Amino acid sequence: MPPERPLPPLGRRLAPVTASWADGAYRVLEVSDEEGPEPLPGQFYMVTEAPDWEGSSGRPYLPRAISFAAAEVRGDGVSLEFLLDEVGPGTRALSALTEGSQVWLTGPLGSPFSDPGEVTEGALGAVIVGGGIGIAPLAALRRSLVQKGIASRTLLGFREPAAAGGVDRLFGCEEVRVAYESGDDSPARVTDLLARVLAGDSVGATAVYSCGPPGMLEAVRQMCAGADVGVELALESPMACGYGACFGCAVPKPDGGFLRLCIDGPVVRGDAITTACAGEAP
Amino acid sequence: MSDTPSLRTEFCGLELGSPILNGSGTFDAIAARRVFGDEAVRVGSFPFGGYVSKTITEEARVGNPPFRTWETPAGMINSIGLPNLGLEGFLEAQLPELRELPVPLIVSVMASDRDGFARIIGRLSAAGGIDAFELNVSCPNVHSGLIVGERPEETAGLLDRLRPLTERPLIVKLTPNVASPELIASAAEAGGADAVSLVNTLKATAIDPDSDRPWLGAGSGGLSGPAIRPIALQQVRAVAAEVSIPVVGMGGVTDGQSAYDFIRAGATVVAVGTENFRDPLAGLGVMRGLEEVLREKGVEDLGAIRGNTLS
Ligand SMILES: Cc1cc2nc3c(=O)[nH]c(=O)nc-3n(C[C@H](O)[C@H](O)[C@H](O)COP(=O)(O)O)c2cc1C
Numbered sequence: 001m002p003p004e005r006p007l008p009p010l011g012r013r014l015a016p017v018t019a020s021w022a023d024g025a026y027r028v029l030e031v032s033d034e035e036g037p038e039p040l041p042g043q044f045y046m047v048t049e050a051p052d053w054e055g056s057s058g059r060p061y062l063p064r065a066i067s068f069a070a071a072e073v074r075g076d077g078v079s080l081e082f083l084l085d086e087v088g089p090g091t092r093a094l095s096a097l098t099e100g101s102q103v104w105l106t107g108p109l110g111s112p113f114s115d116p117g118e119v120t121e122g123a124l125g126a127v128i129v130g131g132g133i134g135i136a137p138l139a140a141l142r143r144s145l146v147q148k149g150i151a152s153r154t155l156l157g158f159r160e161p162a163a164a165g166g167v168d169r170l171f172g173c174e175e176v177r178v179a180y181e182s183g184d185d186s187p188a189r190v191t192d193l194l195a196r197v198l199a200g201d202s203v204g205a206t207a208v209y210s211c212g213p214p215g216m217l218e219a220v221r222q223m224c225a226g227a228d229v230g231v232e233l234a235l236e237s238p239m240a241c242g243y244g245a246c247f248g249c250a251v252p253k254p255d256g257g258f259l260r261l262c263i264d265g266p267v268v269r270g271d272a273i274t275t276a277c278a279g280e281a282p
Numbered sequence: 283m284s285d286t287p288s289l290r291t292e293f294c295g296l297e298l299g300s301p302i303l304n305g306s307g308t309f310d311a312i313a314a315r316r317v318f319g320d321e322a323v324r325v326g327s328f329p330f331g332g333y334v335s336k337t338i339t340e341e342a343r344v345g346n347p348p349f350r351t352w353e354t355p356a357g358m359i360n361s362i363g364l365p366n367l368g369l370e371g372f373l374e375a376q377l378p379e380l381r382e383l384p385v386p387l388i389v390s391v392m393a394s395d396r397d398g399f400a401r402i403i404g405r406l407s408a409a410g411g412i413d414a415f416e417l418n419v420s421c422p423n424v425h426s427g428l429i430v431g432e433r434p435e436e437t438a439g440l441l442d443r444l445r446p447l448t449e450r451p452l453i454v455k456l457t458p459n460v461a462s463p464e465l466i467a468s469a470a471e472a473g474g475a476d477a478v479s480l481v482n483t484l485k486a487t488a489i490d491p492d493s494d495r496p497w498l499g500a501g502s503g504g505l506s507g508p509a510i511r512p513i514a515l516q517q518v519r520a521v522a523a524e525v526s527i528p529v530v531g532m533g534g535v536t537d538g539q540s541a542y543d544f545i546r547a548g549a550t551v552v553a554v555g556t557e558n559f560r561d562p563l564a565g566l567g568v569m570r571g572l573e574e575v576l577r578e579k580g581v582e583d584l585g586a587i588r589g590n591t592l593s
Contacts, residue, residue: 007318007319008317008318009318010318010319010321010322010327010562010563011561011562011563011566012560012561012562012563048560058354058355058356058357058508058509059353059354059355059356060353061353061354061355061356061357061358061507061508061560062353062358062559062560063559063560089353090353104560104561106561106562109317237348237349238349238350238351238352238353239351240351240353240358240360240556240559241558241559241562242559243313243314243317243318243562244310244313244314244316244317245308245309245310245313245314245558245559245562246307246308246351246360246362246559247307247310247336247345247350247362247365248350248351248360248362249348249350249351250345250346250347250348250350250365251348252347252348256344257344257365258344258345258348258365260313263313263316263317278347278348279347279348279349279499
């Protein structure tokens with residue numbers, strides 16, 4: 001049984017931005033949510049600049065689905081941290097927000113990560129595999145595993161050192177290995193690090209959790225299937241609504257149909273989908 | 283003077299507490315309840331005065347391959363492809379829950395020929411608990427190859443076939459992808475339709491900047507949102523001038539003022555589509571906004587302002 005999802009308030013609500021700063025290649029947006037419940041790792045929010053997007057080009061128009069990287073209950077609500085990579089008009093607009101601005105929030109939405117024993121039978125420990133901005137939900141996951149006293153190893157990958165962000169702050173330094181594709185060191189890819197771990201002895205008792213670019217996720221998914229290790233993937237897809245209304249975030253599942261990633265995910269078991277590269281050119 | 287103007291609306295014999303519906307396919311009441319809990323479907327917090335289901339077809343459909351959405355300036359293009367459980371799946375897994383909604387239920391249906399439409403309407407009528415049907419006619423007739431909603435004679439022929447099958451109101455959902463939607467609306471009226479609704483999405487496409495190929499899995503899709511509002515407003519105005527049956531106006535409604543504009547253009551009720559994606563409670567926001575606009579203008583009755591911009 002996956003953990004029970006906290007009930008989000010119905011409708012979107014205003015939330016103040018309490019801080020924002022650059023962390024490596026990323027931007028961190030800290031938001032105080034005074035109405036919502038504490039989210040579970042893997043869940044996301046639909047986030048929009050408030051009172052409304054100001055862009056004169058008419059974009060961004062829709063809210064953006066953003067996983068939280070850290071959540072902390074404080075006296076006046078839940079302090080949420082979102083890690084932003086400026087990839088388009090939406091993330092650019094959110095990255096420009098500073099303390100004193102506001103956002104519209106809907107959530108927490110979607111399925112959280114399960115405990116290791118639910119992912120791989122008998123697993124007591126976890127391997128976390130993150131790439132690029134996909135490290136965000138894994139940061140929240142790792143923290144909750146630490147709080148539960150569950151051992152984990154973290155493998156992170158970035159294109160190059162200049163493209164990394166958030167690692168020290170969100171993951172601390174212990175038990176974290178970082179690979180850069182641009183480097184001279186080998187291994188250069190996070191999946192190479194994972195290959196070594198999967199070749200190790202204790203692998204049968206491990207659950208793998210992963211989030212990152214589609215190509216990396218698909219490689220992780222196939223490697224875990226090959227090693228007979230359970231894996232949960234936090235997938236990404238263009239999402240218009242985040243709550244099952246638009247049927248936009250379709251991900252192919254083995255029976256020939258599609259799941260709605262916003263409500264059937266974003267965290268899915270590796271064997272619940274046929275590819276993590278849905279929509280990408282094959 | 284009463285503080286709150288009444289938004290109660292009579293529509294095709296249905297009593298609506300609010301003249302704001304959802305556009306078909308833009309709000310899944312069952313998913314919303316699953317996500318937000320029972321509050322999402324309770325009197326007072328359910329965002330619409332009537333609920334329109336996603337379009338159902340006779341056979342189950344999985345929908346189009348991804349990607350299915352693309353954001354545009356002030357709008358979006360979708361190529362969802364009508365995923366649905368099919369008639370039997372709908373009857374079994376969805377209709378019982380939809381009947382419990384605190385507002386009238388309108389079921390949207392589509393088929394590839396008149397007999398298919400007739401079988402769906404017949405079966406759904408027999409099942410009961412449905413207050414009206416919306417006919418999604420933006421599809422080709424497999425026999426003639428013509429898009430039903432693009433041809434007056436196809437539309438009239440469909441209505442001739444369906445009218446005897448049900449006492450329930452039949453609403454024809456018009457496509458904006460024609461030169462003169464009022465001709466289709468007139469044909470629907472002549473065939474016995476109780477109302478028309480418009481607009482559906484405008485044909486559109488998007489190119490992926492990285493691959494230089496169409497972004498959408500289906501190649502093309504339909505544009506919705508504020509980007510289409512001025513076009514929708516004109517089409518509603520043209521149709522309302524031509525027919526005497528009520529008109530459901532939609533296309534880029536985001537707030538009270540835009541809903542008011544559609545009523546001025548001749549709509550009896552207004553539907554909210556894409557705006558639901560930005561806020562699950564958009565329907566309530568539009569309703570309250572409309573109340574506000576009416577109060578400011580000193581209007582007590584929607585009937586007093588409807589269609590006054592026609593001449
Ligand atoms: C994601 C999406 C799915 C839709 N699905 C349907 C559908 O199943 N049946 C239908 O008749 N219209 C469908 N529509 C059209 C809407 O009901 C509405 O006519 C259109 O979007 C214009 O209104 P709007 O600008 O407020 O969204 C869909 C629109 C969107 C954006």
